[in-house]
Amino acid sequence: FKKHQILLLPGDGIGPEVTVPVRELVSEINRSESGSQGKFQIELLEGLIGGAATDATGKPLPKETLEMADSCDAVLLAAVGGPKYDLLPYELRPERALLGIREHLGAFANLRPARLFPELVDASTLKPEVISDLDLMVVRELTGGIYFGKPRGIVEENGIRRGINTETYTEPEIERVARVAFDLARKRSHRVTSVDKANVLESSVLWREVVIRVHKDYPDVTLDHMYVDNAAMQLVRKPKQFDVIVTGNLFGDILSDEASQLTGSIGMLASASIGGKTGLYEPIHGSAPDIAGKNIANPMAMILSLALLLRYSLNREDLAQRIERSVSSVLAQGFRTADIAQVKGQVLGTREMGEKIIREY
Amino acid sequence: FKKHQILLLPGDGIGPEVTVPVRELVSEINRSESGSQGKFQIELLEGLIGGAATDATGKPLPKETLEMADSCDAVLLAAVGGPKYDLLPYELRPERALLGIREHLGAFANLRPARLFPELVDASTLKPEVISDLDLMVVRELTGGIYFGKPRGIVEENGIRRGINTETYTEPEIERVARVAFDLARKRSHRVTSVDKANVLESSVLWREVVIRVHKDYPDVTLDHMYVDNAAMQLVRKPKQFDVIVTGNLFGDILSDEASQLTGSIGMLASASIGGKTGLYEPIHGSAPDIAGKNIANPMAMILSLALLLRYSLNREDLAQRIERSVSSVLAQGFRTADIAQVKGQVLGTREMGEKIIREY
Numbered sequence: 022f023k024k025h026q027i028l029l030l031p032g033d034g035i036g037p038e039v040t041v042p043v044r045e046l047v048s049e050i051n052r053s054e055s056g057s058q059g060k061f062q063i064e065l066l067e068g069l070i071g072g073a074a075t076d077a078t079g080k081p082l083p084k085e086t087l088e089m090a091d092s093c094d095a096v097l098l099a100a101v102g103g104p105k106y107d108l109l110p111y112e113l114r115p116e117r118a119l120l121g122i123r124e125h126l127g128a129f130a131n132l133r134p135a136r137l138f139p140e141l142v143d144a145s146t147l148k149p150e151v152i153s154d155l156d157l158m159v160v161r162e163l164t165g166g167i168y169f170g171k172p173r174g175i176v177e178e179n180g181i182r183r184g185i186n187t188e189t190y191t192e193p194e195i196e197r198v199a200r201v202a203f204d205l206a207r208k209r210s211h212r213v214t215s216v217d218k219a220n221v222l223e224s225s226v227l228w229r230e231v232v233i234r235v236h237k238d239y240p241d242v243t244l245d246h247m248y249v250d251n252a253a254m255q256l257v258r259k260p261k262q263f264d265v266i267v268t269g270n271l272f273g274d275i276l277s278d279e280a281s282q283l284t285g286s287i288g289m290l291a292s293a294s295i296g297g298k299t300g301l302y303e304p305i306h307g308s309a310p311d312i313a314g315k316n317i318a319n320p321m322a323m324i325l326s327l328a329l330l331l332r333y334s335l336n337r338e339d340l341a342q343r344i345e346r347s348v349s350s351v352l353a354q355g356f357r358t359a360d361i362a363q364v365k366g367q368v369l370g371t372r373e374m375g376e377k378i379i380r381e382y
Numbered sequence: 383f384k385k386h387q388i389l390l391l392p393g394d395g396i397g398p399e400v401t402v403p404v405r406e407l408v409s410e411i412n413r414s415e416s417g418s419q420g421k422f423q424i425e426l427l428e429g430l431i432g433g434a435a436t437d438a439t440g441k442p443l444p445k446e447t448l449e450m451a452d453s454c455d456a457v458l459l460a461a462v463g464g465p466k467y468d469l470l471p472y473e474l475r476p477e478r479a480l481l482g483i484r485e486h487l488g489a490f491a492n493l494r495p496a497r498l499f500p501e502l503v504d505a506s507t508l509k510p511e512v513i514s515d516l517d518l519m520v521v522r523e524l525t526g527g528i529y530f531g532k533p534r535g536i537v538e539e540n541g542i543r544r545g546i547n548t549e550t551y552t553e554p555e556i557e558r559v560a561r562v563a564f565d566l567a568r569k570r571s572h573r574v575t576s577v578d579k580a581n582v583l584e585s586s587v588l589w590r591e592v593v594i595r596v597h598k599d600y601p602d603v604t605l606d607h608m609y610v611d612n613a614a615m616q617l618v619r620k621p622k623q624f625d626v627i628v629t630g631n632l633f634g635d636i637l638s639d640e641a642s643q644l645t646g647s648i649g650m651l652a653s654a655s656i657g658g659k660t661g662l663y664e665p666i667h668g669s670a671p672d673i674a675g676k677n678i679a680n681p682m683a684m685i686l687s688l689a690l691l692l693r694y695s696l697n698r699e700d701l702a703q704r705i706e707r708s709v710s711s712v713l714a715q716g717f718r719t720a721d722i723a724q725v726k727g728q729v730l731g732t733r734e735m736g737e738k739i740i741r742e743y
């Protein structure tokens with residue numbers, strides 16, 4: 022049998038801390054699977070990315086990291102960035118590594134669920150009736166649009182500087198991410214909302230046209246269209262109207278962050294970037310440098326990212342659900358990390374929360 | 383003495399209805415001012431825009447409308463658009479008229495307040511403590527960015543179509559809107575948050591650099607910077623952290639709609655587009671074709687747009703406040719239009735609400 026190889030990239034800030042429980046959980050999975058027929062086993066490799074990589078090698082995304090990623094079955098990335106690296110020249114900043122690895126892996130579909138854990142309904146700034154049972158998924162195009170379009174840069178004309186970026190999408194780029202969204206909707210409530218700005222942008226006019234065409238192959242899925250400004254409003258007004266939202270890179274960046282904040286517990290949310298040869302899995306939260314090293318970060322988004330990895334890259338829905346159930350059960354018992362705690366008594370540290378979840382597994 | 387001329391553009395949908403109370407209010411203002419020393423008088427002219435203009439002249443923004451706008455002291459626009467016009471070719475759609483008149487007037491700074499009326503705190507989907515006393519202002523750049531940048535369009539290369547838009551800002555474009563924001567902050571809580579995506583876009587890198595430079599002239603104002611995805615989150619998480627938000631055209635479109643929805647009563651919110659020779663004033667809400675002609679639309683945003691016009695274009699802060707106080711007083715008495723009603727008994731129609739407010743004036 023073949024060991025599944027996962028590249029673990031702890032990165033910066035709270036990244037290394039929230040990675041610890043994942044290593045232990047993988048050991049636990051290996052232990053519990055070793056007796057089984059298929060002899061499913063995971064091997065963890067570790068690589069450098071972000072500020073940690075710049076410190077060690079002078080580059081935020083070393084070639085070795087990309088080579089390891091290519092030879093692995095999936096990549097699990099914690100978080101990158103920190104104030105120390107904010108002053109570096111543009112090309113050396115941790116964000117370049119993030120965009121670089123997404124592009125390298127060709128992970129064009131970024132799945133960002135905003136799901137409310139029933140126990141955490143009070144953590145939201147929205148009224149309980151507005152968000153209870155919220156369960157939506159943003160499918161964000163991740164390797165195109167204004168993030169990568171050319172020309173780009175700052176040019177000088179007659180002594181006046183001008184900043185330029187290019188939003189651009191081709192038909193095949195739109196089509197493939199639309200298919201991911203429609204396929205996903207089939208496993209959910211069969212509804213897709215495509216978000217664009219087709220009343221102003223020609224790139225959105227093409228986006229809408231292609232999504233409508235692809236939809237013909239999915240007559241069992243309902244499709245509607247929404248302008249991005251309206252979508253930003255509707256997420257606040259009536260978030261439960263959404264099932265799957267599909268949109269471009271920039272709109273997806275903005276709307277998925279807004280959607281995840283509706284739950285009030287961003288430390289719980291995982292994301293998957295798929296569509297390339299190798300999937301990339303990340304918590305939605307950032308590197309949170311202000312709380313790094315204090316054993317207070319919430320490791321659950323990272324643990325749930327491992328669940329997504331098992332689901333989408335290793336095809337083990339059963340193990341994914343087992344992890345998700347462990348997390349739910351620990352929440353149901355009243356245990357919390359500081360970011361989601363309403364009452365003081367139940368608060369656990371990063372390590373302790375990790376241990377509780379693994380014990381439930 | 384000179385009569386101040388205002389061009390009224392009723393437009394489409396509920397536009398004509400919410401315009402009625404404005405005409406009556408202007409008569410009332412003229413009556414009450416006719417005895418005063420300065421003999422302040424307003425003359426209302428009326429023009430065509432949007433679908434209504436297309437129906438009458440074949441064009442959404444007739445030359446006559448622009449000529450009238452140029453000769454007036456300010457423009458008050460209700461709303462444009464409707465399903466009937468959605469199928470028109472791109473160049474004839476009502477949105478073109480909106481972008482066209484903004485560009486023609488050079489109204490580069492769009493001021494969009496999100497202010498909570500204390501009586502309407504329950505209309506919001508957010509918890510009362512999160513939004514009570516909310517009072518923020520989005521200053522959105524309105525005549526540049528990806529809305530107007532070139533090249534744009536849909537091109538074909540080797541049989542594959544590609545949609546293209548260009549985000550572009552020059553130093554002077556950024557500088558002038560930043561000054562509007564800093565000047566405004568001086569009349570408020572002296573805090574400006576500049577929103578960009580400088581970790582990805584070079585146009586944002588230039589934006590941030592210029593805002594920092596302009597800020598040197600405003601040492602009494604606090605400036606911070608936020609990425610647009612984080613801003614979309616923070617508006618949900620802790621909206622009261624903001625005073626003035628300054629940002630580009632597209633980000634401003636998205637964030638100002640999100641911010642106004644936080645109040646739960648978008649039918650109350652007015653906007654001002656200034657910076658050109660002639661100011662343009664509009665409710666934030668759209669043309670709401672589904673409720674047009676039923677005498678149920680909320681006329682208050684339109685009436686409050688007239689207040690902004692008096693404040694910014696006609697320099698009559700006193701009259702602006704008098705209108706705003708009339709609206710508040712009618713709300714305090716418990717009167718509501720359907721969109722903001724919590725209890726059935728108090729609901730007034732468009733006309734009746736207009737009359738109540740004018741009686742309070």
Ligand SMILES: CC(C)[C@H](C(=O)O)[C@@H](O)C(=O)O
Nearest residue numbers: 116117119120274581582611
């Ligand atoms: C850090 C930044 C480049 C990144 C993005 O904009 O994609 C982040 O906001 C995200 O959403 O993962």
Ligand SMILES: CC(C)[C@H](C(=O)O)[C@@H](O)C(=O)O
Nearest residue numbers: 220221250477478480481635
């Ligand atoms: C209708 C549309 C073109 C317009 C815009 O995007 O500016 C609208 O959303 C607005 O904000 O006034």
